[in-house]
Amino acid sequence: GEVCNMINKKYSEFLPSMQSAEELVAQVDRLSSNIDLLRASIENEVQRDLNVAVAEFTELKQQLERDTLVLSVLKKLQEFDRAIKEHKTALLEKKYVAAAQQLEKARGSLRNLESRKGFELKILRALGTELTVQTQNMLCHLGEEWQKLIVWQLPPSKESSLEAVVHSELHLHTMPSKEEEVAGPPVASVLQALAVLGELHTRLKAFGQLLLKYILKPVISYPSLQPLTEERPDVLILRFKSEEPALDQSSPMEVFDKIKLIFEVLHKYLLNVPLEQPGEDRKDGRVTLAELLGELIWEELSNCLIQNCLVNSIPSNSSKLEQYTEVIKSTEEFEKALKNMQFLKGDTTDLLKYARNVNSHFASKKCQDVIAAARNLMTSEIHNTVKITPESCVTLPQLPDPVSGDHSKMQKPSNLLHNGTVNLEGETRLSQYTFSLPTCRISSSVEQLMELVYQTLLEATVSTDQCCVQLFYSVRRIFQLFYEVVPTYHKESLQKFPQLAAIHHNNCMYLAHHLLTLGHQFRYRTTNILSNGAASFVDLVPAFRRLGMECFKAQMRVQKGEILERLSSARNFSNMDDEENFRAANKAIRQVLHQLKRLGQVWQDVFPVNVYCKAMGTLLNTALAEIVTRIVALEDISAEDADRLYSLCRIMVEEGPQVFTPLPEEEKNKKYQEEVPVYVEKWMTFKELMIILQANLQEIVDQWADGKGPLAAEFSAAEVKSLIRALFQNTERRAAALAKIK
DSSP: OHHHHHHHHHHHHHHHHHHHHHHHHHHHHHHHHHHHHHHHHIIIIIHHHHHHHHHHHHHHHHHHHHHHHHHHHHHHHHHHHHHHHHHHHHHHTTOHHHHHHHHHHHHHHHHHHHTOTTOOOHHHHHHHHHHHHHHHHHHHHHHHHHHHHEEEEOOTTOOOOHHHHHTOEEEEOOSOOGGGTTTOOHHHHHHHHHHHTTOHHHHHHHHHHHHIIIIIHHHHHOTTEEEEEEEOSSOEEEEEEEOOOSSSSOOHHHHHHHHHHHHHHHIIIIIOOEEEOTTSOOSSSEEEHHHHHHHHHHHHHHHHHIIIIIHHHSOSSGGGTGGGHHHHHHHHHHHHHHHHTTSOOSSSOHHHHHHHTHHHHHHHHHHHHHHHHHHHHHTSOSOOEEEEOTTOBOOOOOOOOOSSOSSOOOOOGGGGSBSSOOOOTTSOOOOTTTTOOOSEEEEHHHHHHHHHHHHHHHHHHTSOHHHHHHHHHHHHHHHHHHHHHHHHHTHHHHHHOHHHHHHHHHHHHHHHHHHHHTTTTOOOSOHHHHTTTTTOOGGGHHHHHHHHHHHHHHHHHHHHHHHHHHHTTSGGGOOTTSHHHHHHHHHHHHHHHHHHHHHHHHSTTTSOHHHHHHHHHHHHHHHHHHHHHHHHTOSOOOHHHHHHHHHHHHHHHHHGGGGOOOSSSHHHHHHHHHTHHHHOTTHHHHHHHHHHHHOOHHHHHHHHGGGTSHHHHHSOHHHHHHHHHHHSOSOHHHHHHHHHOO
16 A cells, blocks of 8 residues: 555656646647748758848949049049149249158059059059150259359369369359348259259269269379469359479378368368258268268379378388378368268278388388388399498498387497308407308398398387287298299390309309308397298208309309300311411411400409309319310320420410409409419410420420329320320330330
C-alpha cells in the first residue's frame, strides 16, 4: 500500500511538468512556422527593394565624384587664367616680384592639373606653352633690367692682361633715383623676381666669373693695380689705375686691403640685398645676395689668394718667421670683414688654415727653394771654374743667434768647414792634411752647391724639429740629384771634352771630401732624430768617388784609343829605309806628341798635380809600349832601318817629357819633367830598346850580363834573341852571342 502511495505521489508530481513541456513544444512549432513565412516574404519582396536602393546610391555617389572633379579642374583652370592675367598686369606696372609670384602660382596650378591620373586634357599642352612663353618673356625683361643695373665695360680682346684690366670698368646703376625711393629699390625687386623664377643662380654665377677674371684675380696678380671708385648721382664706377709697384709682389696685407675695398663697394651698392630664397634649407628662408655670391666664388678666390699671394709670402729663412704673425693677423681680419658683409659663413676657412700653418709651409718652401737652386747649379756650365787649395774654406753667412735659449749659441762654422783641418772634438788632432784636398780646379757651381748645403744645414740647426728633419733630408736629396742629374745632363760634353771630364772628376772628389765630414760640424737641436750618427753623409762617399773615377777612366779610354789609332798608321815601323814608310811613321809620332801636348795643356792647373802626372804618364806609356811591341815584332831590320827607328825613338824620349806641364808657371814644371820615369812604366824598356838599335853584338851581350844586366830587367831572353836575329846577319859571331842569351 505504501509503495502504491509513493508511485501515486511521484505520478501526480510528474503529470503537470509533462503538460507544460508539451505546451512549450506547441509554442515552438508556431514560432517556427511564423519565421518561415517571414523569411519567404523577405526573400521575395524586401531583398528586391534593397538591391534597387544600393544601386541607386552607388550611381549617385559616382556622379557626385565626377562633378567634384570637373569643378576642381575648372577651378584650377580659372586659377591659372587669373594668375596669368594678374602676371601680365603686374609686369606692365614693373611690379616684378608680384609678376614672378603669379607665374609661379600658374605653374603650381598647371602641375596640379598634370598630376591627375586618367584625366588628360588636350588643353594642358596649350597651357604649358602659354606658361613657357610668359616665363621667357619675363626673364627677357629681367635680363634687360639686370644689364641696366650691372654694366661691364670690357676690352674687345676679352683677355685679362694688365693692359686689358686697366681698361675694364664695372658700372653699378643700383642707386635708387629719387621718385623710386618710395617703392623700394628696383634692384631688390629684380633680384627677388629672378630668385622666385629660379634664375638668380645662373645670373650670379656669370657675374661672379667676370668679377674674378677682371677684378679680383688681377688685384692679386698685379701689384701695380690700385682699385678706384667713383660715385656719381646715378652710378657707381669701379675701375683700376696702374702705379709702379715698390716690389714685384704685394704683401698679403696690401692684397687683403684692396679686396676688402672692392667688397665694401659691392656690398654697399649691390650685395646687401636680402632675398626670400624659396625651398632652400635656410632657417628663415632669407639670405643676402652677398651670401649667395660668396658660395659661388669664395673657393676659387681663396685658392687664388693662397697660390698667388700667401705662398709667395712664406719666408725663406727662419729669422723672418717671427714677423709672419702679422700676416696671420691680417688674414684673420680679412675673413672677419668678409663675414660681417655676410660674404663668408662658417669659421676658419682654408685661407686662414694655410696662413696659420706657416711652419710646415716654411719647411716645404725652404726645401723646394733649396732643391730648385741646387738643380739650377747642376745644370749650369761645368767649365766656369774656381781654384781650391788645402787652405780653402766654404764661406757662410752668419745666422743670427736663435731667440730661444734652449740650444748652444751658433758655432762660428768657418773654422770647421775648412778644406784642411777638421776639428774632431776631444780626439787628438789629426795631421793637418789628413782630410785636406789637393790644389785643383772645380766648377764654381759645385762650390756654390756646397755653400748651399752648408747654409741649409746651418738653417736646420735653428729650425723646429719638423723643419730640421725636412731640411736635412733635402740636403741628402741634393747629393742624390747630383748623382742622377749631372752625368746624364752633361753626358755629351763629358765624353767630348777631356777638360770637362777632369773638372767633373775633381767636382766628385771635392763633394766626396766634404761628405766625409759633413754633418759632424753641426750640433742639431733635434737630439733624438738626427743625433747618434743618423745625421752623417759618409754612406754617400764611395758612390761619389766612383762617379768621378768612372768619368775619368772613360776619358782615358778615349785618349788611349786615339793614341793607338794614330800609331796604327805608322806601317808597323817596318822598312824604314822606304821614304814613304818613314814619313808615315814620323807623322804618327808627331800626331801622338801633339795629342799629348794638347791634353797636357787642357789638364794643366785643373787636375791635382799627382793625378795629372799619373794620367799623362799612363798615356805616354801607352804610346811607348805600343812602339816597343811593334819594333820587337820586326823580323828584319837593316842598318838604315835601325838608324831611322832610333831617330824616331829619340823624338819620343826628348819631346815626351815636355808634355808634362801640370802648372802654369813654366819653371815649376822642370821638376815633374825630370820625374817622368817614375810615371811612365815602360820608360826604361824604351831606353834599352834604343841602346840595342845602336849597339854591336858584344855590347848587347854585355847589357844582358847573364840575365843580370839592365837589358834583362826590361826584355825576356826570347825578345832579345828575336831582336838580334832581326838586326844581325847569320854569322858564327851571331850564333855565339845568341848562345849567351838565356
